[in-house]
Amino acid sequence: MARIGFERLAHAYPGGGGYALKPMDMVWEDAGAYALLGPSGCGKTTLLNIVSGLLRPSEGRVLFGAADVTALPTERRNVAQVFQFPVVYDTMTVRENLAFPLRNRGVPAAAARGRVEYVARLLGLTRDLDRPARNLGADEKQKISLGRGLVRNDVAAILFDEPLTVIDPNLKWELRSRLKELHREVPVTMIYVTHDQTEALTFADRVAVMSEGEVVQMGTPEALFERPAHTFVGHFIGSPGMNLLPCAVEGRQALLPGGLHVTLPHAYPALSGQVELGIRPEFATLADEGLPVTIRRLEDLGRRRIARLELAGRPFAATLPEGMPVPAEPRLLLQPAQLHVYAGGRLMPGEA
Numbered sequence: 586m587a588r589i590g591f592e593r594l595a596h597a598y599p600g601g602g603g604y605a606l607k608p609m610d611m612v613w614e615d616a617g618a619y620a621l622l623g624p625s626g627c628g629k630t631t632l633l634n635i636v637s638g639l640l641r642p643s644e645g646r647v648l649f650g651a652a653d654v655t656a657l658p659t660e661r662r663n664v665a666q667v668f669q670f671p672v673v674y675d676t677m678t679v680r681e682n683l684a685f686p687l688r689n690r691g692v693p694a695a696a697a698r699g700r701v702e703y704v705a706r707l708l709g710l711t712r713d714l715d716r717p718a719r720n721l722g723a724d725e726k727q728k729i730s731l732g733r734g735l736v737r738n739d740v741a742a743i744l745f746d747e748p749l750t751v752i753d754p755n756l757k758w759e760l761r762s763r764l765k766e767l768h769r770e771v772p773v774t775m776i777y778v779t780h781d782q783t784e785a786l787t788f789a790d791r792v793a794v795m796s797e798g799e800v801v802q803m804g805t806p807e808a809l810f811e812r813p814a815h816t817f818v819g820h821f822i823g824s825p826g827m828n829l830l831p832c833a834v835e836g837r838q839a840l841l842p843g844g845l846h847v848t849l850p851h852a853y854p855a856l857s858g859q860v861e862l863g864i865r866p867e868f869a870t871l872a873d874e875g876l877p878v879t880i881r882r883l884e885d886l887g888r889r890r891i892a893r894l895e896l897a898g899r900p901f902a903a904t905l906p907e908g909m910p911v912p913a914e915p916r917l918l919l920q921p922a923q924l925h926v927y928a929g930g931r932l933m934p935g936e937a
């Protein structure tokens with residue numbers, strides 16, 4: 586198990602035109618469950634491959650504990666990897682597949698047996714243990730791959746690269762919770778790459794949200810929801826994402842187009858770059874008093890209703906409280922503590 590550190594780490598692919606991963610310093614604590622979350626092309630796989638040793642970074646250092654592993658190949662890093670598609674020996678039984686990484690490390694047969702059966706139980710593979718792997722379907726085969734990644738508990742880290750891609754949607758939820766359960770029982774550092782926010786937020790204690798080669802925020806799922814450090818995080822996390830309105834800020838007042846004023850929870854100094862006011866739809870509700878808005882349409886999302894509005898000439902999403910009829914003259918209430926100010930995309934702290 587290891588704490589993983591990045592020191593001035595960056596990567597530019599030869600002939601790739603600039604950084605695929607911009608310079609970063611970061612520490613992932615030993616035994617943490619981390620996710621790398623972001624859209625296609627943001628640099629998740631590049632960072633994961635640097636951790637696994639598949640890719641040598643063009644700048645900076647990678648540390649496992651105190652050891653500099655930057656130049657070490659994968660086989661000398663003691664990491665387990667689970668990829669998008671199953672990596673399974675068809676000629677072996679499920680049991681032999683799961684035991685393979687242990688046998689390779691010389692783990693005694695009795696200890697290996699217990700561990701294999703434990704992991705098989707966790708992944709729902711017990712009944713298949715003595716079947717040849719080749720007779721199984723894609724879901725089952727990917728479960729074997731997951732099992733082979735999870736079976737050793739002496740690894741520095743287990744790296745998952747979009748491991749549930751081929752899994753049937755109904756099974757995904759179940760496997761996610763099993764992985765989480767396993768992490769609680771065997772606290773190994775786990776790093777999980779995905780573009781799916783539900784997967785990242787349910788699996789990880791801490792999520793690194795990436796955009797354009799940069800980790801724009803590393804935080805708990807709660808922090809990403811309540812205090813997005815970057816407008817990208819506000820927008821990318823949540824459904825619908827955070828509302829962002831261009832504005833000017835003077836002290837404790839945000840001035841929106843059309844002459845509307847919003848009182849902020851803090852005062853702000855003079856800000857440069859594009860200034861935006863951010864608030865999540867969950868903290869903006871239709872009410873009898875507040876800012877004047879126009880309702881464009883309503884969306885019923887099952888447990889809640891979202892009103893698509895126009896505020897200061899811009900689209901805006903808010904919550905229509907349960908049981909509230911659609912108001913004839915709709916007004917919008919914004920929870921003051923949930924108002925955030927961004928300049929150049931970054932969250933501004935405000936004055937104490």
Ligand SMILES: Nc1ncnc2c1ncn2[C@@H]1O[C@H](COP(=O)(O)OP(=O)(O)OP(=O)(O)O)[C@@H](O)[C@H]1O
Nearest residue numbers: 598601605623624625626627628629630631632780
């Ligand atoms: N071998 C390569 N040579 C040149 N450029 C590359 C190479 N691999 C990736 N890139 C570029 O680096 C950037 C980051 O790619 P990366 O694969 O790390 O992103 P990602 O977030 O994992 O995306 P995806 O989810 O699509 O795999 C992209 O712009 C990509 O085009």
